Amino acid sequence: MPGRLFLGTPAEHVAAERPRQNIAPGQQIITLTEAGLKLMRWGIIPVGRVNARGRPVMETLINARSETVFDKTAYEGVGRAVVPVSGWYEWTGETRRKTAWRIADRDGGPLFFAAITDVWNAPGGMEVPQVATVTCPPNEDVAPIHHRMGVLLEESDVAGWLTGSEEEARVMMRPWPNGRLRIEEATGVDWNAP
Template identity: 60%
Template sequence: MAEVAAFLGVPRVPEDPPRANMAPGQEVLTLTATGVQHMRWGLIPAGRKNARGRPVLETIVNARSETLFEKSAFAGLHRAIVPADGWYEWTGAVRRKTPHAISPQDGGLLAFAAIYDIWRAPGGRGVPQVATVTCAPSEDVRHIHDRMGLLLERKDFATWLSGPEAEASALLRPWPAGRLNVRPAGDVDWSGP
């Protein structure tokens, strides 16, 4: 956790035991302009209604960078960062998919751009929720997937978290080629914590 805190530029982070995999609906460590906290991965857009005027309760796990600052579903949301040491992508036919582990070439951590909000559950309880932002794949990932998480350089954290929208928009681009390691991940223990 000390490595994660140093990477995020904060004195400390809440305890978060290492896991082989994180899935939507789970709590993930999230950096906001006000600090680090756990948030539920999956965002229910507040105030969004369907054609009949009923609230939309579908969960958004990823938000496309191309429409992030245009869609009304994302209006009023805040920006965040989700740290991780990599992610998995799956390729192949249904029921025969192959997992690929993607991690930084230098073995360090990655910072995924994200958006967040506090959803008000029935009864008024606040649930912090986050969705990661996706973009076109880098050259390293293109052969296995047509999208990838939007990764941020450490120098751009402050701009993403609290900079003007025009400056944050300039960060919506694929990660540079040659910086990610992509390998088969068939040996991962998916039953981990």
């Protein structure tokens, strides 16, 4: 389940944005919507939404579970988007002794996370477009590191995720095929850098 992202693809291939090695929740990320590329805040603030018990959802949601994204009232009315990345990070180990792992396409190509979008109406009338990635159980590559992974889309499925029916989108929410990711210890990353 993505907790941090990185985007090393040259800016002209994605948008007028510099490569970033440490993209944290709450920051602006490049997002592809049906209307085109947009910058959105990573994390959905589900103001006015309630959980299954009727209580307000209070936390910012950076990931949405594929098993419930179309069923939970917290996600009612959201749109779909794609987050293009070069990869993401996961951590293993004990607190204060964690090992960071960099996960990327085996051949160095871009990855496309399935995502959902919403707009937060902030105080003062400001509208904040926001996005959360969709997660699923891990494939065999990611399972030793984390119990979830982001739903990755084939480039040929991007348009279908954005505009297809809910049934078509459900079929796409599955673990990435085994053997297509490269996982290595993440060294030289300044975790405090934006």
